[in-house]
Amino acid sequence: MNIVRGAAPVRAAPLQAAPITKRVRATALVPWLYLAPTLLLLGVFTYWPLLQTAYLSLIDWNLNPSQPAEFVGLENYGRVTGSTLFQAALLNTLIYIGASIPLKVLLPIPVAVFLWSMGQRGHLYRAILFMPTLISFVVVGIAFLWILNPIFGYAKVIFAELGLRFPNLLADPDAAIWVIIGISTWKVLGFNVLIYLAGLASINKEFIEAMRMDGAGDVTIFRRLIWPLLTPTLTFVAISTIIFTMQQVFTPIDLMTEGGPSNSTTNLFYMIYQYSFVTFDVGGGAAGTMILFGFLMIMAFVQFRVLDRRAQYQQ
Amino acid sequence: MLSFSLKSATLGAGLAVAASLGAMSQAAADTEITFYHYQSGGNYEALRAILDEFEAQNEDVDVKDIYAQSQQITAEVQAALAAGRPVDVATVIGKNIVYFLNNTDAVDLVEASQGDTAWLDGYLPNFLDLGRDGDAVYAIPHAYGTPMMYYNKDIFTQAGLDPETPPTTWAEFLDTGKTITEKTGKPGGAHLHASMGDYGTMVMVTNAGATYLNSDGTEAQFDSPEGIAALQNWQDMAKNGMMPIATDRDWSGAFMGGQMGMYITSSAALRAAVAASEDKFELGVGNYPLFGDAPRRVNNSGAALMLYSKDAEKQAASMALLRFISQKEIANRWSRASGYMPVIQDPLSDPAMQEYVDAFPFVTPVIEQMSQTVPTNVWPAKGTLEAQTEVRAMLDELWAAKRPASEIVPEAVAKVNAALAANK
Numbered sequence: 001m002n003i004v005r006g007a008a009p010v011r012a013a014p015l016q017a018a019p020i021t022k023r024v025r026a027t028a029l030v031p032w033l034y035l036a037p038t039l040l041l042l043g044v045f046t047y048w049p050l051l052q053t054a055y056l057s058l059i060d061w062n063l064n065p066s067q068p069a070e071f072v073g074l075e076n077y078g079r080v081t082g083s084t085l086f087q088a089a090l091l092n093t094l095i096y097i098g099a100s101i102p103l104k105v106l107l108p109i110p111v112a113v114f115l116w117s118m119g120q121r122g123h124l125y126r127a128i129l130f131m132p133t134l135i136s137f138v139v140v141g142i143a144f145l146w147i148l149n150p151i152f153g154y155a156k157v158i159f160a161e162l163g164l165r166f167p168n169l170l171a172d173p174d175a176a177i178w179v180i181i182g183i184s185t186w187k188v189l190g191f192n193v194l195i196y197l198a199g200l201a202s203i204n205k206e207f208i209e210a211m212r213m214d215g216a217g218d219v220t221i222f223r224r225l226i227w228p229l230l231t232p233t234l235t236f237v238a239i240s241t242i243i244f245t246m247q248q249v250f251t252p253i254d255l256m257t258e259g260g261p262s263n264s265t266t267n268l269f270y271m272i273y274q275y276s277f278v279t280f281d282v283g284g285g286a287a288g289t290m291i292l293f294g295f296l297m298i299m300a301f302v303q304f305r306v307l308d309r310r311a312q313y314q315q
Numbered sequence: 316m317l318s319f320s321l322k323s324a325t326l327g328a329g330l331a332v333a334a335s336l337g338a339m340s341q342a343a344a345d346t347e348i349t350f351y352h353y354q355s356g357g358n359y360e361a362l363r364a365i366l367d368e369f370e371a372q373n374e375d376v377d378v379k380d381i382y383a384q385s386q387q388i389t390a391e392v393q394a395a396l397a398a399g400r401p402v403d404v405a406t407v408i409g410k411n412i413v414y415f416l417n418n419t420d421a422v423d424l425v426e427a428s429q430g431d432t433a434w435l436d437g438y439l440p441n442f443l444d445l446g447r448d449g450d451a452v453y454a455i456p457h458a459y460g461t462p463m464m465y466y467n468k469d470i471f472t473q474a475g476l477d478p479e480t481p482p483t484t485w486a487e488f489l490d491t492g493k494t495i496t497e498k499t500g501k502p503g504g505a506h507l508h509a510s511m512g513d514y515g516t517m518v519m520v521t522n523a524g525a526t527y528l529n530s531d532g533t534e535a536q537f538d539s540p541e542g543i544a545a546l547q548n549w550q551d552m553a554k555n556g557m558m559p560i561a562t563d564r565d566w567s568g569a570f571m572g573g574q575m576g577m578y579i580t581s582s583a584a585l586r587a588a589v590a591a592s593e594d595k596f597e598l599g600v601g602n603y604p605l606f607g608d609a610p611r612r613v614n615n616s617g618a619a620l621m622l623y624s625k626d627a628e629k630q631a632a633s634m635a636l637l638r639f640i641s642q643k644e645i646a647n648r649w650s651r652a653s654g655y656m657p658v659i660q661d662p663l664s665d666p667a668m669q670e671y672v673d674a675f676p677f678v679t680p681v682i683e684q685m686s687q688t689v690p691t692n693v694w695p696a697k698g699t700l701e702a703q704t705e706v707r708a709m710l711d712e713l714w715a716a717k718r719p720a721s722e723i724v725p726e727a728v729a730k731v732n733a734a735l736a737a738n739k
């Protein structure tokens with residue numbers, strides 16, 4: 001036994017070294033194999049188009065394979081950023097984002113807490129609030145166009161019955177953007193409430209009972225327990241809402257105002273669409289896209305730095 | 316028995332496959348050409364019937380029609396060309412034609428005709444101007460429209476106006492609209508502005524005798540006295556209360572619903588207006604109003620056909636198709652079925668067309684305006700979006716009526732020209 005025991009390692013060592021190395025190598029490859037489909041899809045559909053867009057933003061070309069592309073450096077960027085359209089689109093984008101924080105990120109919190117506190121009885125309200133999320137934005141846009149129609153809209157008719165005059169909101173440069181923001185908020189509120197409810201569901205209710213026994217009121221419980229434990233959800237909602245809010249408003253802008261009146265409702269997304277697919281200005285569209293990409297990167301970075309640090313991930 | 320059935324079935328399937336392979340090889344011998352278009356519903360059926368007739372007369376040619384919405388057709392063709400997908404005949408929106416001339420490899424129809432250009436002579440020369448570049452012709456009219464006046468005779472009667480005497484000038488249009496609003500409380504009338512406010516502005520100033528854009532589309536020139544007067548007219552429509560500030564869709568909906576006195580929009584809406592008015596109100600139509608003493612000049616709307624075939628066989632087949640649909644009888648039939656303007660000279664010399672006009676007199680203004688049509692102005696590639704945005708913003712400011720057109724228009728033209736400067 002001893003001989004066998006003693007001899008085995010001496011002879012086995014060189015024989016086993018190769019399979020172990022191979023196994024280690026194979027094991028090291030496994031994560032990459034799991035990642036491969038995602039990396040492939042990201043590479044083909046995200047990063048390659050991003051690089052291609054960056055290239056298009058630096059050249060004067062119309063995508064015609066038989067015509068040569070001319071390198072123009074930052075000319076497309078200068079042309080886009082110098083236009084009043086871009087300035088209006090950037091300002092409006094900031095307004096859409098600024099308005100989305102109180103309306104789409106913060107407003108759903110008290111609603112969600114209220115529904116959460118109702119327990120089983122809150123399910124009906126949950127369904128009612130979530131309903132607008134299920135309706136297509138095209139349908140919502142057309143419905144609101146009918147409501148707000150300045151000639152025969154329902155709002156006008158109802159106000160007239162009351163002896164009042166309904167303002168032509170979509171023709172007013174100061175009001176039109178708030179119509180879009182209002183519709184967008186109505187549409188997304190229920191979805192964000194649902195996400196907050198999911199966050200609230202993970203809070204151990206025994207903590208609340210314990211705080212109550214110690215004499216804490218509702219405000220204290222919210223401030224000291226619910227709010228901190230909801231911050232990871234808040235971070236997710238804030239980042240996703242701010243990034244997606246610009247895309248969400250695209251449909252109502254296109255359907256209801258086409259960016260007007262006087263560019264008061266356009267945003268960077270809609271501007272890029274117009275450059276690329278309305279006037280076929282490929283360079284302008286690509287430059288606008290890269291500017292938007294940089295803008296979103298900065299927004300996401302700032303949010304992670306500000307919000308993620310304050311998030312409480314442990315109960 | 317089972318074995319026999321199985322053998323029979325196998326033999327049958329084999330024969331069927333062999334037959335289909337034979338059919339495929341026959342089909343493969345045919346020349347297939349693509350035809351990009353935006354026709355749907357009844358218009359598509361009419362177009363397809365014409366293409367089928369062409370195929371019946373040219374058995375070795377298959378025409379594959381490819382549909383995209385009218386707002387998307389230009390992008391669809393552009394994408395197909397960029398991706399190298401086969402494009403033989405493409406429908407291109409009028410305002411994009413110069414862009415396509417400058418940025419794609421369209422085929423000169425004169426050169427492709429190889430000396431036999433008689434087929435082009437049938438078209439009204441002013442209709443070919445849009446696609447003309449020197450002696451070359453790159454586009455032929457196919458789905459053209461013209462702006463015309465629609466009015467509601469019942470509302471005219473309610474307002475105490477003669478329903479058989481619609482306004483013929485802009486001054487009358489404004490007076491009539493104001494009277495309608497005052498007497499009935501309904502909007503008196505409106506004039507389409509179309510996407511980005513461009514087409515409506517172009518038509519209004521061109522008809523007043525102004526130049527909208529210079530010939531190469533690099534400089535706006537509608538800040539002339541005629542242009543300012545025309546746009547002051549549009550501001551007056553908003554100021555006197557006859558025109559609620561709204562979108563084309565709102566105005567169209569109001570008119571079709573019998574809630575607006577007059578609406579100036581494309582003849583492409585004629586069929587829809589006739590259908591909408593049935594059992595609801597009596598529809599009247601008229602020519603585009605004259606501006607003072609200026610002769611009527613209205614820009615065409617709609618689209619033309621361009622040729623892209625490079626392969627000799629496909630180009631020959633595509634040319635045969637273009638020649639086929641350019642025949643007076645075919646072109647007039649397409650016009651009758653679709654509601655688009657006739658595009659061949661002297662359409663009423665065709666008895667079928669005369670019969671159609673007699674039975675459907677609503678189309679009379681369209682026929683009358685054929686000779687008064689001028690090519691739609693086209694924008695260059697760079698700065699177009701910024702320029703069109705300025706035009707749209709100008710309209711918004713005009714309708715807000717806080718300053719007169721004489722102050723707003725020159726500023727807008729300066730901004731448009733600054734945006735277009737990149738093309739010089």
